[in-house]
Amino acid sequence: MRLLSRRMMGVIQITSKIKLFVLASIFVFTYSKHEEYAGWKSYYINTSTVEQVKKLNAIRTKLGLDFLSPAHVKREALVLAKPEQQEEFKNNLDHLGIKYRIHVDDIKSALDHDDEKKKNRTKAIARDSGDKMSYDDYQHLETIDAYMEYIAKEYPKTTTLVTAAQTFEGLPIRYMQISTTNFKDNSKPVIFIEGGMHAREWISPPTVTWVIKKLTEDVTEPDLLNYFDWILMPIANPDGYNFTFFGRRLWRKNRSMNFPNDNFCPGVDGNRNFNIAWNTVGTEEDPCSGIYAGNGPFSEIETQVVRNIIMEHISRIALYLSMHSFGSLILHPWSHNLTLSYNYDNLAKVGHAIANAFFEHGPDIFPPFIVGSTSELLYLCSGSSTDYGHHIGVPLAYTIELPGIAPNDDYTGFDMDPQYIKAVCESTWAGIVVGARKAKVLFRKGT
Ligand SMILES: [Zn+2]
Known part of the structure; x- marks a missing residue:
């Protein structure tokens, strides 16, 4: 019984900690409103040959693009592009004859739209807990x-x-x-x-x-x-x-910091961190990269x-x-x-x-x-x-x-x-x- 009680106490402490963290986070969120995504766009990219897939993946590496869905000959890729990447990205695609179309023209507005639809979420937390x-x-x-x-x-x-x-x-x-x-x-x-x-x-x-x-x-x-x-x-x-x-909203990695080596960029891609040919291919050494x-x-x-x-x-x-x-x-x-x-x-x-x-x-x-x-x-x-x-x-x-x-x-x-x-x-x-x-x-x- 004593063991159980101590364990329950631990659970309560952890839960309280999460609640505090969530409340603090809600405060930050309320005032951020996805501003960091102003001017970002997402594109569907149609790669119909293996050659085009390879070329798109090369552009990905060259420009440091963020893929939400990977390229495949039978599946359109979905790619995020920051404002400063968009011109060069489109030029590269045009040059290589790769077709593309806009998925979301204004990511900030689309995320705001999602928030609007989900504004009862906080109530749902209370309702769903338990x-x-x-x-x-x-x-x-x-x-x-x-x-x-x-x-x-x-x-x-x-x-x-x-x-x-x-x-x-x-x-x-x-x-x-x-x-x-x-x-x-x-x-x-x-x-x-x-x-x-x-x-x-x-x-x-x-x-x-x-x-x-x-x-x-x-x-x-x-x-x-x-x-x-x-x-x-x-x-x-x-x-x-x-x-x-x-x-x-579009964060991929964890939130760990390794000061001062990480240039103030937190986060490691967990799915690149396992000890199997570690950091040899398809990864980045830049801590600011999404695939660090x-x-x-x-x-x-x-x-x-x-x-x-x-x-x-x-x-x-x-x-x-x-x-x-x-x-x-x-x-x-x-x-x-x-x-x-x-x-x-x-x-x-x-x-x-x-x-x-x-x-x-x-x-x-x-x-x-x-x-x-x-x-x-x-x-x-x-x-x-x-x-x-x-x-x-x-x-x-x-x-x-x-x-x-x-x-x-x-x-x-x-x-x-x-x-x-x-x-x-x-x-x-x-x-x-x-x-x-x-x-x-x-x-x-x-x-
Ligand atoms: Zn994933």
Whole structure:
């Protein structure tokens, strides 16, 4: 009892800390109004050949452009351009004969529009804290935290809420363990799903909280609850995620500082910080870049926590999913070079099965998923979590680029219309169910 009380005290302290932080952040947010995005535009880029994809990626590196969705021959890229980049960017595209069109002509106004539509969000935080989780809108850190506390309290036999570490800004990094045998049966395979490593990818965390719901409040696949032990981390990067709600909407990295080496530019790209060919390709050494790899492999607490989970359960992790957005892509190793993975056939087979389930259960507005290794489909990049996990022995590891802004959506804001959040979560769960069942068969075979 005493232990429980102390633990509860810890939870209360952490929750209060988050509340204070959120309140302080709301104050900053209220007076910032996306001014930093004045003059920014976003462009759809139509690359119809492999050659054009390569050329666009070269322009990306040359101009330091920020891609919200990657280039592919069958998928338009979505690229952010600051005012000072736009002229040269368009000149380069015209010169190379690459077609483009405006997605949002005035990002500041589009973000203001989104805020206007979501102005009841603060009320929603209060309403949702505790026993309800809304999928009508994007979920705050505080909402997700309160939901996990509620689940841990309501389902103590199968769930454990773990606070693994504190971030640079002092927020807890938390995840849920869900198990019918309290993680004590070492013969059971583990499924590990994390989201929110890239702060601005707001559709990612709800797909993970939805899995928590499907394994506790609304169990429709009891076989999966019984057969696997689950580790579910909705927000791997709490500092960055919070900052996108109350600071800069389009922030991607965490918020750590390494004074004076970082030139006052905070943040490391968690998905470039893992120790797999670290900082060799598709990264930047400039701390101000959105794809800064950090000052060493695993320099960041967020990547250390993910690494430690993988290491702790490495002998029994059957499936690892890292949730990102967007692009409707299922990406498997390798991303750091063009060689084929030791488990390529299974990765491809299971990836296609997941993709089919996503598409079958998803709303028509999004395109079908494309499946392949990151390096063959998109570009080379080192230090990714899925490459690391696969490298040290996770047989099935995927980066899921969830559906995002639909190309022909008439929503006039910047984000994916919140009306699709629930449908994306439902279809993602359908994909996870298929993936888990395939992983089960392969795990039994020992492959
Ligand atoms: Zn991402």
